[in-house]
Amino acid sequence: MPEVVLVTGVSDFVGAHLAGRLAAEPGVRRVVGVDTVAPSRELARRMGGAEFVRADIRHPLISRVLADSGADTVVHAGSAPEGTTLARSSATETRVLGTMRLLASCQNSARVRKLVLRSTTAVYGSDPRDPAVFTEDTAPRDPPSSGAAGNAVDVEGHVRGFARRRPDVDVTVLRFADLVGPRIDSALTRYFAAPVVPTVLGWDACLQLLHPEDALAVLRRAVLEDHPGVFNVGASGVLTLGQAVRRAGRLGVPVPGALASSLAGMLAGGGERVRPPDLGRVADTTRLRRCFGFTPRWTTRQAFDDFVHGRGLRPLVAPEWIEAAEREVDRAMARIG
Structure with missing residues (x-):
């Protein structure tokens, strides 16, 4: 059981809620939340008994914050924040350079014995030639080198280097599928909230999602229990991109890939x-x-529906039309199978 936990990224939903839940654990003496900006009033309330320290993990001051807190466990939840107000260059600097500075501080701390990294399944990339399902040991055919996914690849590389230098520290890397929920504000949730959703002509991607409550449950167990290693975290089941667009009641517009990216950027x-x-x-x-003994409570479909209903999205397409169409698709697939 950790005594003192330091959590980064507490101005976002996951970081703030995790800090609050850890602070409520009887065996945890102190929780310190760190971020460059203060959490909103609602998130500050959710942090409960956790303390907040305004600090930039890119700055050498983070070493002082870590030492003064006496943390024996560090949760780097800010490496893949759901908030997307950062410009791309600023996000890269915060995630990659900030992670390097944080890891250097952990390496110099004799008290730190556990590091938990919130990563993403985006490190596998997305290529039509990829396998249908990625395991933790699957080497992506074309790993992403830019954007948030490229940042995540770099962050994981630095964490592996830290693990080699400090073999006495338990390191847990959690690769989360994309989070969707009523209170998650991300590029993905804004994409599905747009009235017109650009999709890729000729390709209906398979989406695996994760409800934030399941993400918090896994993070909590990673902190309170010992599960070193790399773990994929995603809900059971999948939705195709077309199904997700229809369930959100949006209007999907298939266009060439490059144009789809441009249009999505304009809408977001x-x-x-x-x-x-x-x-x-x-x-x-x-x-x-197998290792956590944990199965997410929410399926991909349930998590997405909770996002749609919780955000009060007004459908442009009648829900009964969507349900009727999906029933016909299910019957057709059953006949083919």
Whole structure:
């Protein structure tokens, strides 16, 4: 049981809620949340008994914050934040350079014995030639080198280097599928909230999603229990991109891949954006179920529906039309099978 936990990225939904839940654990004496900006009033309330320290993990001051906190466990939840107001260059600097500075501070701390990294299944990339399902040991054919996915690849590389230098520290890497939920504000949720959703002509990507409550449950167990290693974390089942668009009641417009990315960027506004050609990957979660003994409560479809209903999206297409169409598709697939 950790005594003192330091959590990065507490101005985002996951970081703030995780800090609050850890602070409520009887065996945890202190939780310190770190971010460059203060959490909103609602997120600050969710942090409960956790303390907030305004600090930039890119700055050497983070070493002082880590030492003064006396943390024996560090949760780097800010490496893949769901908030997307950062410009691309700023996001890269915060994630990659910030991670390097944080890891250097952990390496110099004699008290740190556990590191938990919130990563993403986007490190596998998305290529039509890829396998249908990725395991933790699958080497991507064409790993992403730019954007948020490229940042995640770089961050994981630095974490592996830290693990080699500090073999006495338990390192857990959690590769989360894309989070969707009523209170998740991300490039993906804004993409599906747009009235017109550009999709890639001739390709209906398979989406594996994750409800934030399941993400928080896995993070909590990674902190309170010892599960070193790399783990895929995703809900059971998949939705095709077309099914997701219809369930959200949006109007899907198939266009060539490059144009789809441009249109998605225009609809999403500033900050980081969804690139429709990069959507579509499914990760195997056998290792998570075996080692953690954990199965997500929400399926991919349930998580997406909770996002749609919770955000109060008004459908442009009648829901009964969608349900009737999906029933016909299911019957057709059953006859083919």
